[in-house]
Amino acid sequence: MNLADKLEKIKNRYDSINEQLSDPNISANREKLISLTRERSDLSEIVEAYSRYAIVLKNIKGNKEIIDTVSDSDLVSMALTELDELNVDKEKLEEEIKILILPKDPNDDKSIIMEIRAGTGGEEAALFAGDLFRMYTRYAEMRNWKVELIDISDTGLGGIKEAVFSVNGNNVYGDLKFESGVHRVQRVPETEGSGRVHTSAASVAVLPEVEDVQVEVNPNDLKIDIFRAGGAGGQNVNKVETAVRMTHLPTGLVVQCQDERSQLKNRQKAMKVLKARLYDMELKKQNAEISAQRKSMVGSGDRSDKIRTYNFPQNRVTDHRIGLTLYNLSNIMEGHIDELIEQLKIADKTEKLQAAE
16 A cells, blocks of 8 residues: 555544444444544644645645646746645655654653662762652653652662652553663762762663553462551651552562551552553563564563663763753753653664664
């Protein structure tokens, strides 16, 4: 099927959705209404590009007719000049459309569970993990996403050993999925008297939240321990055994939640994280099969891959996957990571387009 045929098929589907959305029976079916509205939103950008593409094709045809049939040399000269410009526009639109019609990651629309863990570097690594936690929560605030803490283990000195939290909103996974991996920092620690630059690291994992129908957990496969919550949270937190540690026996996965004062809520949050991790394991198997055929430049989201370096003395951040270096680190650490995210998405789409061709 050529590009024009694909676009016509998409346009027909778009028109069909519009007809269905005007049907009162569909309006009464909330689930169907949401599904169609979401599909219409996904197709609208392609249809708009197709509309521009159709106008360019029509103008190209018109100019060719003038060149072939008109005897006025000035008019023909103008038509030839315009034809060159139209052919450039046609090529640009074709590249844009090819990227737009690439299959969409079905998880892009989902909310996420994010896990940040201090790596090598002692207290400095924990402080950097805290900085990353702040960076992502600030970015979420700017996007009007809701952040909900699930579990956090701090060092008492301002650093974080581990933080697990959910981020809920539109297209969260689609924007943050490339943040998974090892983040490395180079800076002079506050505790360092000699002013020597240290290198330490923290790992980030981004897991799409899953619905119950996608992952089923057998209660017999779970070992659940209840204990008293530690750390911050006030005296009431520590008086009652509300914290939950959930072990999935078949995989050995361990999830802990002690943020809520209710044991039931902690159980629910722990189960949400467990299902996300189990789903992530399955995704990684699928990605491994794809990677066996082609090595992804942007990466598989493996938390062992070193993806980015934050160099504080030079106010520099470098994403090693796409060779992007920006000199606005102080701004990025305040949550302004839009340019990084956009460049990674472009690189991923370009790579997928090349693979498809």
